[in-house]
Amino acid sequence: MQENRPLAGLVAHLVLVLGVLIVAFPIWYTFVASTHSLQTILSPPLPLVPGDRFLDNYGEALVGGIGQIGGVGIGRLLFNTAVMATAIAVGKIVISILSAYAIVFFRFPGRMVFFWLIFITLMLPVEVRILPTYKVMVDLGLIDTYTGLTLPLMASATATFLFRQFFLTIPPELVEAARIDGAGPMKFLRDILLPLSKTNIAALFVILFIYGWTQYLWPLLITSDSRMSTIVIALRKMVSFTDADTPWHLVMVVAILAILPPVMVVVLMQRWFVKGLVETEK
Amino acid sequence: MSRVVFPARVLPYLLLSPQIAITAVFFYWPASQALWQSVLREDPFGLKTTFVGLANFRSVLADPNYLQSARVTVVFSVATALLAMAAALWLASAAERVVRGRGLYRTLLIWPYAVAPAVAGMLWLFMFNPAMGTFAYMLRRAGYNWDPLLDPGQAMTMVVVAAAWKQISYNFLFFVAAMQSIPRSLIEAAAIDGAGSTKRFWTIVLPLIAPTTFFLLVVNTVYAFFDTFGIIHAVTGGGPARATETLVYKVYNDGFVHLSLGSSAAQSVILMAIVILLTAIQFRFVERRVHYG
Structure with a gap:
C-alpha cells in the first residue's frame, strides 16, 4: 500500500467525475433536447433538465406522421x-x-x-x-x-x-x-x-x-x-443547418434512437x- | 511444431471457401482494379482509355489541393491522437488511484465507443452550431466570434474534439489494463524511497506503459485516418474551404462527386501504401510486445 492521502483520492475522484461529465454531456444534451419543443431548441441556451415533450416527440417520431425521413419510418x-x-x-x-x-x-x-x-x-x-x-x-x-x-x-x-x-x-x-x-x-x-x-x-x-x-x-x-x-x-440526411424547416426536436429523437441500441x-x-x-x- | 491434425483432402478447402470467395470478389478484385485504373486515363465520355504510366500519380502529387489535404490529414490525426490519448491517460491514472467506484467509473466512461463516428460528430455540432447550439450561444455572449461552419480553424477544432471524444473510451481501457500489469512492488519501492505520486508517474508508470502507448498511437492514427470519414462527411463536408478535407474524404469526393477515375484510383493506391506502412509498424510492435511485454 502506498501512502494514505485522502486528498489525493479526492482529487482522483474529481478528475473522474469531470471526465464522466465530459464524456456523457453530449449525449445528455441531445437527450434533453429530444424532450423539448422545437421553439425551445431554437432559442438557446437549452435548459439542462428534460422538458415535458418526451412522449409527444418520441410518439411523433416513432408512430406519428409516416415517413419522417425521406418517406421512411x-x-x-x-x-x-x-x-x-x-x-x-x-x-x-x-x-x-x-x-x-x-x-x-x-x-x-x-x-x-x-x-x-x-x-x-x-x-x-x-x-x-x-x-x-x-x-x-x-x-x-x-x-x-x-x-x-x-x-x-x-x-x-x-x-x-x-x-x-x-x-x-x-x-x-x-x-x-x-x-x-x-x-x-x-x-x-x-x-x-x-x-x-x-x-x-x-x-x-x-x-x-x-x-x-x-x-x-x-x-x-x-x-x-x-x-x-x-x-x-x-x-x-435529416440534418441541415441551412434549411429552416429541419425538425430539430425529431432529429434529436432519432439521434438518441441511433445511439441507444449499441450503447445498451x-x-x-x-x-x-x-x-x-x-x-x-x- | 507438430500438431495433431485431421486427415482430409477436400474438407479444408470447403471450410476456407466462404472467406476466400468473399475476399476475392470484394477485396482483391476491386483492389486490383484500383491498381490498374491508377495507370490509365479515361476520356470524359468513357469511350477511350489510354495507358499513361505514372502520370496520374504525378498529377495527384503535384496538385496543391492534394498536398493541402495531406497536411490537413496530418494535423487532424496528430491532434486527435494526442487529445484522445492524453485525456484517456489522465483518466486512467486517476482511476488507478481510487479504490471505491472504479467499476462504475469504467461503465460510465466506455460507452461512447458504441456511438457511430458520424453521430458523435453530429452531437458536437448540435452543441456548437451557431444557429441553436448552447455553447455557440455562450461563446458569442462572451464576445468570441464562433462559427465553425465558416471559420477553418474552428471547424478543425470541432472535428478533432468530436473524433477524440469517441476514442477516449478505447484508450482508457487499454491504459487501465497496462497500468494494472505494472508490478505493485515497483511502485511501493519507489514510494518508500520517497518518490511522490507525480514523480512515480513520470519515472515508473509512463516508461512501463510505453509499449501500450506506442500501440495506441498507431491505432489512433489509423482511426483518425480511416474511421473518421463519417465525422468529416456529417459535420463539415470537408469545408469550409477544404480546411477539413482529409485524404479519405478526398478519395470519396473526387471519385463519387467529381467522377475523376484515374486520379481517385491513384489516391487509393497511395492510401493503400499508407495502410501497409501503418500495419507493418503495428505488427513489428506486436512481435516486440510478445517477447518483452
Whole structure:
C-alpha cells in the first residue's frame, strides 16, 4: 500500500467525475433536447433538465406522421440497421471460425498461401478502394440489397486471427482423444471446439455488432433508396443547418434512437465487450 | 511444431471457401482494379482509355489541393491522437488511484465507443452550431466570434474534439489494463524511497506503459485516418474551404462527386501504401510486445 492521502483520492475522484461529465454531456444534451419543443431548441441556451415533450416527440417520431425521413419510418431504419449489425456479426463469426479451423487443424497444400491471402486483407479497408468496390457492387446488382449491405463486410482477417490464436491453445491431446473415439472433424468442431469457444464468440459478437451498427461509408455507398438506409445515414440526411424547416426536436429523437441500441449492448455485455476489445487488438 | 491434425483432402478447402470467395470478389478484385485504373486515363465520355504510366500519380502529387489535404490529414490525426490519448491517460491514472467506484467509473466512461463516428460528430455540432447550439450561444455572449461552419480553424477544432471524444473510451481501457500489469512492488519501492505520486508517474508508470502507448498511437492514427470519414462527411463536408478535407474524404469526393477515375484510383493506391506502412509498424510492435511485454 502506498501512502494514505485522502486528498489525493479526492482529487482522483474529481478528475473522474469531470471526465464522466465530459464524456456523457453530449449525449445528455441531445437527450434533453429530444424532450423539448422545437421553439425551445431554437432559442438557446437549452435548459439542462428534460422538458415535458418526451412522449409527444418520441410518439411523433416513432408512430406519428409516416415517413419522417425521406418517406421512411424510423422502425424500418432501425430494422435495417439491426439486420446489418446482426448479419455482419454472425456472418463474420461463422466464416472466421470455419477458416481458422481449416488452417489450424488440417494440413493441406496451399495452407500458408490461404493464410496470407486472408492476412493481407487487413491492409485493404473499404476506405482505400471506394470506387472500384462500388463498381463491383453495381455489376453484381447488389446496390440497395441486404446482401450488398452485409456480405462484403463479412470477410475479416482480425476475427480469423482471434480464432486461430485461440485454437492454437487447444491441447493436442484433446484432438487425439477425439480421433481415437472415432469423432470426425465436423463432430469435433461441433461438440468440442464450439462449446470451448463460447466466451470468445460472445466477446467478438459484441465488438462486431457495434462495428456493424456504426458503419457509415459502406451504407452511404451501397444504398440510394432511402428504404434501405440505416439510421445513421438517415440522421445525417435529416440534418441541415441551412434549411429552416429541419425538425430539430425529431432529429434529436432519432439521434438518441441511433445511439441507444449499441450503447445498451456495451453496457449490458460489458465483460465480453472489454474482453473482445482487448483481445481482437492483440 | 507438430500438431495433431485431421486427415482430409477436400474438407479444408470447403471450410476456407466462404472467406476466400468473399475476399476475392470484394477485396482483391476491386483492389486490383484500383491498381490498374491508377495507370490509365479515361476520356470524359468513357469511350477511350489510354495507358499513361505514372502520370496520374504525378498529377495527384503535384496538385496543391492534394498536398493541402495531406497536411490537413496530418494535423487532424496528430491532434486527435494526442487529445484522445492524453485525456484517456489522465483518466486512467486517476482511476488507478481510487479504490471505491472504479467499476462504475469504467461503465460510465466506455460507452461512447458504441456511438457511430458520424453521430458523435453530429452531437458536437448540435452543441456548437451557431444557429441553436448552447455553447455557440455562450461563446458569442462572451464576445468570441464562433462559427465553425465558416471559420477553418474552428471547424478543425470541432472535428478533432468530436473524433477524440469517441476514442477516449478505447484508450482508457487499454491504459487501465497496462497500468494494472505494472508490478505493485515497483511502485511501493519507489514510494518508500520517497518518490511522490507525480514523480512515480513520470519515472515508473509512463516508461512501463510505453509499449501500450506506442500501440495506441498507431491505432489512433489509423482511426483518425480511416474511421473518421463519417465525422468529416456529417459535420463539415470537408469545408469550409477544404480546411477539413482529409485524404479519405478526398478519395470519396473526387471519385463519387467529381467522377475523376484515374486520379481517385491513384489516391487509393497511395492510401493503400499508407495502410501497409501503418500495419507493418503495428505488427513489428506486436512481435516486440510478445517477447518483452
